[in-house]
Amino acid sequence: MSARREDFPLLVNNPGLHYLDSAATSQKPRAVLDAMRDYYERDNANPHRGAYDLSARATERYHDARVRIAKFIGLQDSDCLVFTRGTTEALNLVATAWGGANVQPGDEIVVTGLEHHANFVPWQQLARAKGASLRICPVTTDGRIDLEQLKGMLGERTRVVAFSHVSNALGTINPVTEIARAAHAVGALAICDGAQGTPHLPVSFDALGLDAYAFSGHKMCGPMGIGGLAATRALLESMPPYQFGGDMIEIVGDERSTWNALPHKFEAGTPNVADAIGLAAACEYLDGIGMAQVRTHELALLGRAQDALLAIDGVTVYGPGVNDRSGVLSFTLEGVHPHDLATILDQQGVCIRAGHHCAQPLMRRLAVPATARASFYVYSTEEDVAALAAGVARAKEIFSNF
């Protein structure tokens, strides 16, 4: 059962640790760390410039990483994968570059009440800057996007619908294709925050019918500091550059410049080659397990964990049923604030997140100031689940024992 833990040096080095905060960031398998070290030790040079073999090798390895990652997310045209620092930068890229050039006063931008701040604030600020209006789709009491209301909100002024593949706070898996179709029916773009999608579910960008999909490497066994924006060629070609500098230019005149081809047009400056290679190794690692198996593993643990916690009097679980969630368990224990719960669990080696999960609009809608969140991944075990349940029971005991 713990065989997969052996792949993760951090878990090996912390034997008593029950890491249940993978929705915040995942641990990294040895294969990823080795791939990055190997690049620096054998092939490191600045790509795309040097007139020597080593630089050509670095360029090739960077290109190969892009192709590998594109394959993982089901994007056939790897030139349409732009590397970014992560989901946040990818969403800011679209909101700034596309929004800056296309949104007019009176236009409508639609987001949902389920969004992480990274897929909320860039659109809010775009709307403010352009005199457009931000419309926020309601969520149901069980933490889903209210599809009927969403469809009712869309109209000829709607320019973009921005929504998450999977909610980071609750784990809700959203019907991406259906939302994309509804957006396209009114001529709006469909932009999806996939930060919690790519780590946990098989993703095929080409089949989802989206205009753009943003994701982060560090939540899917890859390093921090790399992620991407997958988008249609039509969207990327229509967008002006996001940042200016080296690599992204073609000809620089005194008065004006022209831009490099995709994807380089959106990658100004020396690229993050080592992290791209690390992320490609993470894709290889996850495909080695199989994303269907990743999902099966998480779902089994999620079900057990939910049953174990609901057996404790006073526990409330948020979000839809387990089959409609990724490996996220968002809960509260009556009479014990999530931060106190997190401290008590931490003393038993159980790492969970407590707070608003960077989703304050959602927490307001659910009318809870904070929840505790346990999240599972490929290396999570039944021992982790047992430790979580025991820790919650202990917290209840401490707070009722006087």
Added chain:
Amino acid sequence: MSLDALYQEIILEHNRRPRNSREMTDATARVDQHNPLCGDELTLWVRLGDDGTLDDASFKASGCAISRASASLMTSAVKGKSRAEALELGEKFRELVTGKLDPVAAKGELGSLVALGGVSRFPQRVKCASMAWHALREALGDAG
């Protein structure tokens, strides 16, 4: 690190039945505090008399046991004290929760506030314990 040191009975009891947890209509100062990291919110009211005495202090808080108990203990401790005495107590409290003051030795000066001494061994929780005291400093015009 023992949880018993952090969650002493007095803390749990003040969390459950906080003292001075009410709005104040005749306050001379009101301060709203918000911790954006965890979403905790606290409003503090104080009434400073003409002679500079803290005649009354009250609060409303949504947050963890540590922050609520700290606000409850603080408002109880500073009532009737002069502005200078209250600020001095706040300085001692800061030393306590950052581990620079031994709870046993400080018992005479700090009274039941020493119950929060265990926080010094939980660095992530020092902010929770300090929130009410930050609000007090601001209310007394000594923020900084």
